[in-house]
Amino acid sequence: MTETLVQSGSKSALIGFDHPFCVIGERINPTGRKILNEELERGDFSRVQADALAQVAAGATILDINSGAVFSNKMAEDVRYADNNFVEPTLMRELILKVQEVTDVPLCIDSSVPGALEAGLEVAQGRPLLNSVTGEEERLEAVLPLVKKYNVPVVAISNDDTGISEDPDVRFAVAKRIVERAADHGIPAHDIVVDPLVMPIGAMGTAGQQVFTLVRRLRSELGVNTTCGASNISFGLPNRHGINNAFLPMAMAAGMTSAIMNPVALPVSAKKIAEKKAAVLAAGIILPEDMDDEAFVQLFGMGSTHARPGKEMEAIRAANFLTNHDAGGAAWIKFNKTPGSDDSGGGRGRRGGRRRRG
Amino acid sequence: MTETLVQSGSKSALIGFDHPFCVIGERINPTGRKILNEELERGDFSRVQADALAQVAAGATILDINSGAVFSNKMAEDVRYADNNFVEPTLMRELILKVQEVTDVPLCIDSSVPGALEAGLEVAQGRPLLNSVTGEEERLEAVLPLVKKYNVPVVAISNDDTGISEDPDVRFAVAKRIVERAADHGIPAHDIVVDPLVMPIGAMGTAGQQVFTLVRRLRSELGVNTTCGASNISFGLPNRHGINNAFLPMAMAAGMTSAIMNPVALPVSAKKIAEKKAAVLAAGIILPEDMDDEAFVQLFGMGSTHARPGKEMEAIRAANFLTNHDAGGAAWIKFNKTPGSDDSGGGRGRRGGRRRRG
Numbered sequence: 001m002t003e004t005l006v007q008s009g010s011k012s013a014l015i016g017f018d019h020p021f022c023v024i025g026e027r028i029n030p031t032g033r034k035i036l037n038e039e040l041e042r043g044d045f046s047r048v049q050a051d052a053l054a055q056v057a058a059g060a061t062i063l064d065i066n067s068g069a070v071f072s073n074k075m076a077e078d079v080r081y082a083d084n085n086f087v088e089p090t091l092m093r094e095l096i097l098k099v100q101e102v103t104d105v106p107l108c109i110d111s112s113v114p115g116a117l118e119a120g121l122e123v124a125q126g127r128p129l130l131n132s133v134t135g136e137e138e139r140l141e142a143v144l145p146l147v148k149k150y151n152v153p154v155v156a157i158s159n160d161d162t163g164i165s166e167d168p169d170v171r172f173a174v175a176k177r178i179v180e181r182a183a184d185h186g187i188p189a190h191d192i193v194v195d196p197l198v199m200p201i202g203a204m205g206t207a208g209q210q211v212f213t214l215v216r217r218l219r220s221e222l223g224v225n226t227t228c229g230a231s232n233i234s235f236g237l238p239n240r241h242g243i244n245n246a247f248l249p250m251a252m253a254a255g256m257t258s259a260i261m262n263p264v265a266l267p268v269s270a271k272k273i274a275e276k277k278a279a280v281l282a283a284g285i286i287l288p289e290d291m292d293d294e295a296f297v298q299l300f301g302m303g304s305t306h307a308r309p310g311k312e313m314e315a316i317r318a319a320n321f322l323t324n325h326d327a328g329g330a331a332w333i334k335f336n337k338t339p340g341s342d343d344s345g346g347g348r349g350r351r352g353g354r355r356r357r358g
Numbered sequence: 359m360t361e362t363l364v365q366s367g368s369k370s371a372l373i374g375f376d377h378p379f380c381v382i383g384e385r386i387n388p389t390g391r392k393i394l395n396e397e398l399e400r401g402d403f404s405r406v407q408a409d410a411l412a413q414v415a416a417g418a419t420i421l422d423i424n425s426g427a428v429f430s431n432k433m434a435e436d437v438r439y440a441d442n443n444f445v446e447p448t449l450m451r452e453l454i455l456k457v458q459e460v461t462d463v464p465l466c467i468d469s470s471v472p473g474a475l476e477a478g479l480e481v482a483q484g485r486p487l488l489n490s491v492t493g494e495e496e497r498l499e500a501v502l503p504l505v506k507k508y509n510v511p512v513v514a515i516s517n518d519d520t521g522i523s524e525d526p527d528v529r530f531a532v533a534k535r536i537v538e539r540a541a542d543h544g545i546p547a548h549d550i551v552v553d554p555l556v557m558p559i560g561a562m563g564t565a566g567q568q569v570f571t572l573v574r575r576l577r578s579e580l581g582v583n584t585t586c587g588a589s590n591i592s593f594g595l596p597n598r599h600g601i602n603n604a605f606l607p608m609a610m611a612a613g614m615t616s617a618i619m620n621p622v623a624l625p626v627s628a629k630k631i632a633e634k635k636a637a638v639l640a641a642g643i644i645l646p647e648d649m650d651d652e653a654f655v656q657l658f659g660m661g662s663t664h665a666r667p668g669k670e671m672e673a674i675r676a677a678n679f680l681t682n683h684d685a686g687g688a689a690w691i692k693f694n695k696t697p698g699s700d701d702s703g704g705g706r707g708r709r710g711g712r713r714r715r716g
Contacts, residue, residue: 201680205684209681250607285643286643299641314600317600318605322608
């Protein structure tokens with residue numbers, strides 16, 4: 001069965017039909033993370049390293065490294081910084097070296113700049129995953145030779161020069177064409193991980209079904225592994241975790257083998273702690289003067305001041321079990337031995353109960 | 359497309375491929391509920407009525423009524439009470455009349471005693487669902503004529519005189535034979551809701567995949583609706599809700615159209631409240647003297663002292679959305695407007711973010 005081998009200098013991650021779902025941590029990405037972007041501009045990689053460790057602790061087996069920063073201050077001094085072809089190769093190199101200092105999980109080199117992809121390939125140990133090629137002609141020509149030269153697997157996103165089609169048959173055809181073009185370069189299908197593109201379910205009611213159908217077709221007709229930006233499905237909706245927690249098991253049941261996602265439940269924010277304290281005091285509760293934030297949030301059921309695995313990881317681990325990638329449930333039982341997990345019973349085995357009588 | 363019509367005197371519930379998932383509330387069942395069993399023996403139906411209302415409030419659109427009580431005290435006085443053929447018909451009649459006093463949702467008449475099924479059919483308004491027939495010869499002969507006489511739909515459980523097979527192909531064959539036997543009685547396939555039997559995943563690693571495959575086959579090859587005792591999947595495991603919450607969306611993605619399950623998250627128990635209060639006092643927190651339990655459990659993140667929809671209902675509503683039975687998400691948004699729902703963001707639409715730059 002199809003297996004995509006991703007490696008660091010010392011560790012392997014297998015993406016495949018016969019393996020547990022592969023979680024690719026998405027946090028090391030300055031896009032939309034203003035503070036991280038500013039830190040990177042100042043050459044501060046402390047948060048990057050902390051994010052790497054937190055994601056691995058939460059269950060990521062591959063870390064995505066995205067170099068898409070915008071260095072506005074440097075841009076004001078030196079116009080070259082307005083060009084990501086100038087910024088990203090250097091930044092990608094630095095990001096990878098800093099992450100490799102603290103963890104040895106395999107990496108996913110993520111950039112829309114071919115020069116950054118190659119810079120990453122030069123310094124990443126082992127056999128990283130390249131992210132990404134698309135069906136756009138220019139991108140095919142730039143990326144596939146790199147994939148071949150460095151003998152690495154690649155994420156293939158199913159859009160092309162006409163954009164992202166809302167028609168899943170067109171997105172399948174684009175994926176098929178990328179696989180064929182890769183074959184022309186001598187790249188086997190098992191080294192291509194297709195992202196069928198997840199649309200927001202709030203905007204398109206068929207978005208979920210499109211993904212499930214595409215994943216099944218990509219698996220059975222092209223024999224390729226699949227991935228996605230999982231949180232896109234819940235974009236713009238209330239209770240995004242609720243949607244994500246159902247989406248991931250459904251996609252896994254359809255045969256999805258990996259996702260680029262956030263495995264970490266972020267710590268309770270200082271703002272939320274302050275709000276809760278105000279509500280607690282307003283209710284007439286008197287707190288001991290020496291109570292620290294961690295004790296406070298734990299007693300008041302707010303989670304933790306430390307990063308923990310997110311609810312999505314619980315859904316993935318349960319779905320691994322339900323797709324027979326945790327026979328006997330050892331991994332599930334271990335996961336649920338962490339403090340604060342919900343250990344209460346579900347139902348009572350109704351059917352079994354009744355039948356004993358019958 | 360296949361539709362099973364279940365009705366009360368005034369309301370219809372449709373189980374079907376083109377409808378939202380049908381939640382059949384399982385709580386009105388004395389099996390394994392000692393206090394309820396004792397109350398029924400005393401003729402106290404207050405909890406039955408409260409459970410009916412709580413399940414409807416949580417989202418059940420059909421209520422299962424199971425009469426499988428064991429009246430030990432009466433048995434000591436009158437040996438006839440040792441026979442469920444004596445106990446259940448009377449009890450089923452009473453249960454249905456009491457439930458119909460407080461709610462008008464359609465009912466599911468659930469007993470292994472044919473006399474109780476007929477007693478239920480005599481008093482239930484509308485077109486109840488009969489639960490159940492199996493592939494056992496005696497049961498086929500007893501139940502199918504009732505289904506025909508009263509023109510009602512029926513749950514068909516895929517075991518037969520040889521027991522419950524661990525081989526899903528045998529369970530499929532049993533279901534097929536029940537559908538054929540029903541056809542001999544003039545009962546159409548759309549009035550049969552097959553329960554493919556859910557094994558505990560902790561005991562059988564393939565249990566989840568068996569259900570998903572069987573549901574797909576039952577739907578495509580026999581054209582029937584499906585149901586299951588959903589909580590069986592997590593029997594004997596820690597964090598049963600975690601397993602159930604992944605199982606239900608996966609089964610729905612495979613085409614399952616209903617489940618017999620508990621839609622209600624039970625109120626926080628007095629014991630848990632007492633334990634938490636002890637921990638709170640031990641931490642040096644001083645509570646106001648007039649604080650009631652509901653205010654306490656809400657401030658300390660314990661849920662509520664009132665019954666609420668369970669996490670499984672969140673998973674089902676999200677999966678309804680993801681299978682395009684909530685286009686636009688109006689039902690999802692309404693569900694999440696209830697106090698205490700998790701309104702925090704999931705991810706940041708990573709892909710979209712990146713593509714805007716590309």
